[in-house]
Amino acid sequence: MVPTNYYLILSAILFGLGVLAFVFKRNVITIFMAIELMLNAVNLAFVAFSRALGKSDGEVFVLFVIIVAAAEAAVGLGIIILTARNRRSLNVERVDLLKL
Amino acid sequence: MTASVIIFFVLAALAVLASVSLILQRHPIHSALSLIVVMVALAGLYLLMGAEFVAAVQIIVYGGAVMVLFVFVIMLLNAGEEERTNFSKLATFGGIPLALALSGMIAAGIARSSSQLATSPATAEGAISSTRQLSMLLFKDFVYPFELTSFLILIAILGAIVLAQREN
Amino acid sequence: MSEFLAKYAFLIVPLIKVAILVFAVLTVDAYLTWLERKVIAHIQARWGPHRVGPHGLLQPLADGIKFILKEDPMPAGVDKIGYFLAPFLTLTLAVTSLSVIPFGPDIKAFGYVTNFGIADVNVSLLVLFAITALGVYGVALAGWASNNKYSLLGGLRSSAQMISYELALTLSVVGVLLIAGDLSLKHIVEYQENGNLGLLGWNLFGFAKDHAGFTQIIGFVCFFIAAIAETNRVPFDLPEAESELVAGFHTEYASMKFAMFFIGEYTSMIAVSCLATILFFGGWLSPFPAYWTFTHYLPSVILIPFGLWVIFDGVRYETIFGRILLPGVGATLTAIGAALFLFPAANDVIQGPFWFFAKVFVFLFFYIWMRGTLPRFRYDQLMDFGWKILLPVSIGNVVLTSAFLLWRMH
Numbered sequence: 001m002v003p004t005n006y007y008l009i010l011s012a013i014l015f016g017l018g019v020l021a022f023v024f025k026r027n028v029i030t031i032f033m034a035i036e037l038m039l040n041a042v043n044l045a046f047v048a049f050s051r052a053l054g055k056s057d058g059e060v061f062v063l064f065v066i067i068v069a070a071a072e073a074a075v076g077l078g079i080i081i082l083t084a085r086n087r088r089s090l091n092v093e094r095v096d097l098l099k100l
Numbered sequence: 101m102t103a104s105v106i107i108f109f110v111l112a113a114l115a116v117l118a119s120v121s122l123i124l125q126r127h128p129i130h131s132a133l134s135l136i137v138v139m140v141a142l143a144g145l146y147l148l149m150g151a152e153f154v155a156a157v158q159i160i161v162y163g164g165a166v167m168v169l170f171v172f173v174i175m176l177l178n179a180g181e182e183e184r185t186n187f188s189k190l191a192t193f194g195g196i197p198l199a200l201a202l203s204g205m206i207a208a209g210i211a212r213s214s215s216q217l218a219t220s221p222a223t224a225e226g227a228i229s230s231t232r233q234l235s236m237l238l239f240k241d242f243v244y245p246f247e248l249t250s251f252l253i254l255i256a257i258l259g260a261i262v263l264a265q266r267e268n
Numbered sequence: 269m270s271e272f273l274a275k276y277a278f279l280i281v282p283l284i285k286v287a288i289l290v291f292a293v294l295t296v297d298a299y300l301t302w303l304e305r306k307v308i309a310h311i312q313a314r315w316g317p318h319r320v321g322p323h324g325l326l327q328p329l330a331d332g333i334k335f336i337l338k339e340d341p342m343p344a345g346v347d348k349i350g351y352f353l354a355p356f357l358t359l360t361l362a363v364t365s366l367s368v369i370p371f372g373p374d375i376k377a378f379g380y381v382t383n384f385g386i387a388d389v390n391v392s393l394l395v396l397f398a399i400t401a402l403g404v405y406g407v408a409l410a411g412w413a414s415n416n417k418y419s420l421l422g423g424l425r426s427s428a429q430m431i432s433y434e435l436a437l438t439l440s441v442v443g444v445l446l447i448a449g450d451l452s453l454k455h456i457v458e459y460q461e462n463g464n465l466g467l468l469g470w471n472l473f474g475f476a477k478d479h480a481g482f483t484q485i486i487g488f489v490c491f492f493i494a495a496i497a498e499t500n501r502v503p504f505d506l507p508e509a510e511s512e513l514v515a516g517f518h519t520e521y522a523s524m525k526f527a528m529f530f531i532g533e534y535t536s537m538i539a540v541s542c543l544a545t546i547l548f549f550g551g552w553l554s555p556f557p558a559y560w561t562f563t564h565y566l567p568s569v570i571l572i573p574f575g576l577w578v579i580f581d582g583v584r585y586e587t588i589f590g591r592i593l594l595p596g597v598g599a600t601l602t603a604i605g606a607a608l609f610l611f612p613a614a615n616d617v618i619q620g621p622f623w624f625f626a627k628v629f630v631f632l633f634f635y636i637w638m639r640g641t642l643p644r645f646r647y648d649q650l651m652d653f654g655w656k657i658l659l660p661v662s663i664g665n666v667v668l669t670s671a672f673l674l675w676r677m678h
Contacts, residue, residue: 002108002148009207010112010145014138016203017119023195029128029174033135036166037119040142043158051149056233059154060242063234066161067249071256073166077173078263090179129412130349136405143398156394164401168408168431175412175424229390231451 007048014041028080028092032073039069107148115141126181132170139163153231277380285386286367293366297534298328304636311640322582322590338523343415346520350413355525358406358532365399365539368392370454372552372620383454384552384620392453393445396543397438400498403536404430407500407507410529411517422516425647426500426507432654433497433504439662440490443669444471444547447481453543457551470550480676486665488548490658495540497654499533502639506647541631542624549627552620564615567622571605 050058309316411423582594
């Protein structure tokens with residue numbers, strides 16, 4: 001039996017690494033992937049609590065998070081493709097003006 | 101050290117190493133591959149906890165559809181390696197220690213808590229399987245959000261189609 | 269010694285099963301290539317390989333030696349991680365998908381009951397779909413990492429095709445899940461058991477004994493078509509067609525890495541055929557009613573005449589090597605058939621796997637037959653078919669099955 005704390009600590013570490021990747025990477029797609037990593041860390045915490053309490057409510061919420069993340073990835077990547085085509089660069093530091 | 105704890109540490113180490121690799125790799129496709137490894141490791145952890153359906157859905161949807169979308173976009177946009185621009189030194193020398201301190205404080209707070217919950221991987225004898233329990237919840241108590249997510253996916257599909265249209 | 273074995277049996281038995289399975293799968297793959305070349309050749313009114321060994325039976329061995337000894341070049345400018353990872357991923361995922369398939373009922377030996385497959389998971393069907401979903405990466409990475417426009421095009425087309433048909437594949441199985449109510453492949457087979465009607469209890473016909481069932485013919489047709497598209501076989505093999513895109517996503521791969529793609533494709537063909545027999549054709553169940561116990565001798569009835577015919581054909585073969593090898597093979601087959609006839613215990617064990625492998629063989633033959641007969645789809649026809657025809661028909665099957673089951677429950 002693995003204590004719940006182990007899973008929560010792992011979730012916190014993964015979340016922190018996701019924040020690091022979000023802040024320090026310059027490619028907009030990599031930043032988006034860091035968001036997915038943070039969502040995954042949160043999913044892990046949900047499932048850990050769900051199994052610890054014996055109910056399946058947490059797992060239902062994890063399913064919803066996965067579905068919403070998939071929808072968000074689809075639309076977000078569409079936006080990224082359009083923006084990248086307009087500015088011809090995937091570097092977020094070049095997207096610092098409202099005007100093209 | 102039971103077998104469960106050993107497997108937990110192996111999968112946790114794999115997940116953390118893959119996340120570190122996501123940060124350190126220069127080409128976005130290698131970061132995408134690292135993220136896929138993280139997701140598979142997390143699916144293994146869900147299996148260890150006994151949530152089999154969530155583990156399978158994680159691999160099928162997240163690892164097999166969302167990440168494929170990422171990989172396709174990286175291939176289509178021909179994203180090259182990251183440039184080495186140094187717009188801010190404060191971020192590097194102030195940011196990394198702060199981010200590590202954030203996760204360290206959360207982890208320490210959790211470790212010091214006196215909660216006695218333990219995740220039980222196996223259901224009791226005669227209990228219904230976790231998939232069945234999950235589906236009963238999903239289709240009885242949570243049926244309204246479930247139908248709403250189908251609308252959400254429809255809206256996302258429409259949005260993606262509109263965004264991907266060529267300008268005429 | 270026996271206490272050590274008893275204590276660690278849960279670890280040793282799966283290891284033995286894994287070793288047997290890997291060895292068996294690689295051999296079956298090799299001889300599947302032989303069968304394919306011979307069958308397609310005979311469809312096209314020619315002989316196929318018949319020089320290397322009697323009837324070309326040693327051709328796979330020659331191919332294997334060629335793959336090992338040939339130079340394995342790596343083109344300049346490839347992305348090294350992706351280039352090395354792609355064939356490895358394809359092969360590993362394909363062979364892993366065979367680990368959750370039950371080849372027969374439980375084995376009871378030496379007082380130890382064990383599953384006839386390697387892993388008995390509650391959600392084995394979902395595990396198979398997860399592995400299929402991950403298989404897209406092998407193709408996409410191979411196409412992109414090769415630093416070649418044609419490979420990239422072939423890889424992108426092939427992965428788009430695989431993702432589109434994955435939806436129809438998953439939905440066409442939901443009808444079976446509604447009937448069986450369980451995700452475990454072993455339980456799905458056990459639900460199709462109908463002692464008196466035999467064949468009709470299978471999910472294809474749907475007259476199961478204790479619970480309501482509905483014929484899953486539409487589901488089976490959708491599943492099989494989607495499975496052919498998933499494994500990139502004719503008529504859906506535009507991404508790797510030789511006349512269209514050089515060789516598609518595996519253009520830049522040679523020798524051992526190409527062999528890994530090749531073996532991965534044939535292994536996923538075998539996995540999908542096993543899945544089709546389990547879900548729709550009753551797995552290891554016999555098509556005859558249970559009280560026709562004389563059908564238990566069918567393996568012997570097939571093996572003994574076949575072995576005698578091989579001996580008879582072998583002694584008149586052209587080459588000396590054939591005159592030695594073929595009668596030897598024939599004698600082995602006849603001996604196995606006679607042993608099954610004389611030892612009922614062995615005969616009982618072999619019943620389940622015999623029917624399972626017979627059905628899988630029929631599906632594989634059907635795959636090869638289609639390759640020799642049908643032309644290939646154009647890419648836009650392929651995508652149209654997947655999204656506009658196959659997906660709605662699968663969803664219609666789900667609706668129909670659930671309506672029927674609801675009506676039966678009242």
